[in-house]
Amino acid sequence: MATPCPSPSSPVSAIKTPARWWRAWWRSLSPMRQDRFATLAPLAAVLMFLAAIVASFWYLRSEEIAREKEALKRDVEYAQQRVRLRLLERQEQIMRIARDLSNEELERADFVSRAEALISQYPELQSITWIDERRRIRASQAAPTVTSSQLRVTGEVLKTGEAADLFKQARQLRQPVYSLPTAGAGDTAPLLQLQVPLSPHDQFGGVVLAEYSIDSLLRYGTPTEVLARYAVTLLDGRGQVLAGTPLAPRHNALLPWTTKANAYAIPVSPVGNGLVLRAQAYRTSLGVVGSGLFWLVGSLSVMTSWLLIATWRHTRRRMRAQEALIVETNFRRAMENSILTGMRALDLQGRITYVNSAFCQMTGWTEAELVGQTPPYSYWPEGEYDKLHANLRDELSGKTVPGGFQVRVRRKSGTLFDARLYVSPLIDARGQQTGWMTSMTDITEPNRVREQLTASHERFTIVLEALDASVSVAPLGSQELLFANRLYRQWFGSQTGGHLEMVAQAGVPLSPSAPSGDDVGAEDDLLGLPVDPLARARAENAEIYRSDLGKWLEVRSRYLNWVDGRLAQMVIATDITPRRVAEEQAARQAERAQSVSRLITMGEMASSVAHELNQPLTAINNYCSGMVSRIQNGTLSEEALLTALQKTAHQAQRAGQIIQRIRAFVKKSEPNRTLANVHDMVGEALELAEIELRRHNVRLTHHVAARLPPVMADSILIEQVLINLMKNGAEAIAQAQRPPALRSVELRVVPRQVDGAEVIEFSVQDTGRGLAPEVLAHLFEAFFSTKSEGMGIGLNLCRSIVESHQGRMAAENLYNATEVTGCRFSFWLPLANTGDSAITSAATTYPRTTA
Template identity: 35%
Template structure:
């Protein structure tokens, strides 16, 4: 039942309004006069602020243009390669010292790698550092537009706001890098604006979206009414400088006149308000009660949770709309009903009666009852029912309040989740790879499969991972990242990927470890260890077989050249015999001079040394030794290879030429192995030209530097070349294009080159024939 509102007394309303109107007009007039006086004072201050703002804007922009001009000068000299590192250090250090807002001036490559830094003692950056994504994006934009620009703001090493002034540099039409001035914004304002300016105004730098970058207004209160903004239109980075005047006195002085007027007005109107409020208090209270009841009723009817109230004997006294929707019964069919309720299934009577008896006795569990009830249509569904005492306004219990939630779908999902978990655990336990998950901070093992427990011990869940896996755990210095320093944004990431030997069992494992976010939000380490002991044993056997093949290949090569070497050795041995016989005849005849005998014996000695070199080279080629990669002179290595190859080349009428640039760097290789590769390729090239005319039998050996790490060697012949299908198979073991070939030479050559981290491939020559190319590492230069 709603109360009818009282009629509005028109005459009394006007009597109440008259004093309010009079007081309001007087107060408004006084406030207007006060506001006019304060506005005039503020207008004067704003005029002074505007002039200071224009001066500050010109001063800051001139200083920034000066920095840009200095970088332009450096860039112009760098463009023509006229700027040395020492000159850069001297000039840049002096400029940084004269401009405190410049933290450092650096020279970066087009990829964002820092190559020069001035001054050397700066903490802003270091040589070899890679620009982060924000700064690298600005660098790429500058190189694309070929215009100086500023990067977005970022915190420097001192956690102060800073940005980069980037000047791209080109040589011809190629980008070679950029000069970057790292400038801190706060020192820029201190160095640009005098102390008299900063003592009068609060300064704050804001970005293009109006967010404050930093401010110096934390010392004195500021007057926001006397303020302005300077827009610094920097290329690619719009900054603004908010200038706010400091107050000459406390903020409260501005509001004293208005406060007094308002205070007196409130005192005058307060009495009138209290008189009228008393008259309307009772009506307002009744209206609040009606509104509160309507609100609570609407709230209970709007809930998706079913609500049911019963008295102390179990009789239903209230049900909400959600409860009726769940059961399918109307409110009139439920209110006043005692157990058994109409929504109880027949097969569940006994259990449901036990639950209601337990609830009426005050023994309902805190987690509620999980039960099965039925709708009016007979459909069964699962619910959870929570009980709480129903207390009246006198703190007396008058019954029990129950909330009911339909858990049919959550229960089905939970069952499916349990089954999925069971399937997952079954699959993981079926693996022969050890898998476990451990907390990064505590080291507690959260999950471990059967293979892990077989290796490291059963009942491992809950134990410390570091202690349990100490026998097969990577050292901290070998980790890619420190797991303890990982944040949420860094996940997932790889921690370790390599091979380790179990110190107790001696078995080898391939360990792969990643950091991920666990189901409860914490960071964990997932470690997968695969037993590779048998594979390593197979690899060792294959390596031994490979070494035997290489040794066999060298022996085969030497065997094929044995007749040529015998012919080559016959020449110095015959010369030695002739020189010795001539000396003996002259000495027997007594017709000799000492100088003639000395010259003949010297020639015999030279021929003996020549024969010794041939034998030593052959011995080095065939002897078995472990690979030793040392710096080797490529010209010397090619000369030694030609000493073998020239014998076969002379017999076949093949001309061998060597084309190499001067001052080639040394290569880091095993001399004998690379000599074997060269000899094999040269020998194959000579044999491929057996059917071509003599004037075309020409083989060339060329070398060039590919990059700062690798050198390329090419062996080109003028033979019959290779068919397209042979190019794909030529390096396969036991595949040959020769009638009497074994097919292991080129396969061994590729293995040797890959052992040196190089690459071996074949190309068709422009004028016929084939070009075999391979790369080997260059000796690193000391810096």
């Protein structure tokens, strides 16, 4: 039974989907027509794409023109505001000048100077002129750019013209007025005029005329970004260009309606419609039709329609896979060629299947020579085949060592080098092992460096063990002894007790956290500890005595970073017992020399001392003889006897004082430094030296400054120095045979400063013939003397005494033109309250001997 065909109006036909209609229509076409439609379909799609692109370009161009017009309007209004503000600022400054002129607070010279300052500061101002009420120019100042025809000459009357008309308008309105600028004739640049009236005592007193360069106003008043984007001009009321350059008309044969440039104009206040600011936008695009992108898109759409539609997906997948493969291959090849590690691949039978360039460079064989080789390989050294075969069997069986194993490799040239091999399994894409990958590293240089370091450590240990000084290193805050040489172990054993005891006894800080001097506050960025103790050893050395060793030790220390990063302290102790014994013997010898020197000095002064004692002894004898004779005669009264006895006692006391002073001077005693009064010390020396100077007929003068502070010194030793210097001066004068008027020795004691340290200077000046240059060079040397009977220990001993008191001694000749008129010896002693650091600095910088 046949099925009835449904009518078109039946519900079945109404519910057919578009897909069924499309398939039915496509099947009804012939294969040729199907191919034609298949060809036209991509073309239609491309044409529709091109139409959409053109419509999009046209819409974007319209939007761009609208945005350009809006931006142009906004920028021109902004530029107009800037020009307006600049005009108002200059107007306010001109009005200030006018106000000062009206109040008679500004003279002509002041007006000229202020006008000159404004013109030099603001380039748009060309001239400022002061005109009185009779239109006579009182003063005028113009810029160098103003032409001669535009200059205002002082004393002239304002000529009839625009300025005169503006003058009348200012007189009537009594307020600032601007002129209406017009384009200048010839080379004359147009100027904008501003006249501000003067009102002294509410009367019209003239005007202040300011002239602006419209071109400078445009150049400096318009923002730079506006000038960069637009062609900006200033026009007058009739549309004539006053400043700036307008754009030339555009010509486009295809689109004539696009020849007009995008422009916008606005009047400039406060000038009004007489000055208009106009901006024309530069052409920034070629339009829709002239756009290269439009034609490029259209051409590519036509030329690549089939490629873009028919093969896009297939080509995209293939290109992505190919690019990924190329990138991966290039990456791995670059990585293999850049590393210095040799790579070698073996199959499961031990045949070489791959070597990289680094492996070839290390062995000297090419890739073609190595690939395919089986054991024994060409780079195996002869004589080591058994060992290398065993290593290869372990390698192929999977018995690999995590740290690799070391072998010797032979180059093609026959030389050998040490290498370390690391082995890992080689897995293919299916997860099956196909062989072994071996990496080889040349370790010849690290082995050589390691051997050199071992030898260097042995040499370093031998040197430290052979030192005559004890060396020990211990970490801070720990009882561990990091290092000790042979002498330390011999003295203190292998414990840190000796190290810590030496540090404590020497006063070396156990922590470098308390620096001194200029380095206070300087800390290491990593450890947070001061830099100074870490960077260098202590500047001073401590000397200690170890009773358990019976030795004097010189202890030095410094802080260092140990090999494990810990902060440690190194102590170096040197045996200085022989030196201390020698110093003590030298001190005893110096003490004996001082005593001998005093005895020699008193021996030389013996006759003078005897003559000095003869006077009081003679006076005592005379007083006693007189009293005896007067008692025998019975003429001696009790009052006269008392007077004679008092005089006799005074003379006896005087003789006793001389004897006591001489005994104290020559008495051998230990150096005793105490707070000594400079006046008393100098007085004692003067009394003893005056006896010797009178014997040589030499006059002694002295000057001691008042209120001198005390010094820490041994008075007897300093007196010995002064007496020796004054006695030498007297002998030099006697040897020079000076006349009586020139026979004088002067002693001066004054305070002074030496490199910031307060000291007391003693100087002895004579009038002898001075010292020869060769004598000055060796003056203070031991056993050097200019006297035939001298021992050469006097001045050397004097210098030693002064330097033992932390002072310095010097000698120099005195000149009158080129003639030597005498010699001066000087030395200084530090005050008792002077700091040790200042004394040390002064004693270091002050020369030991001065010629």
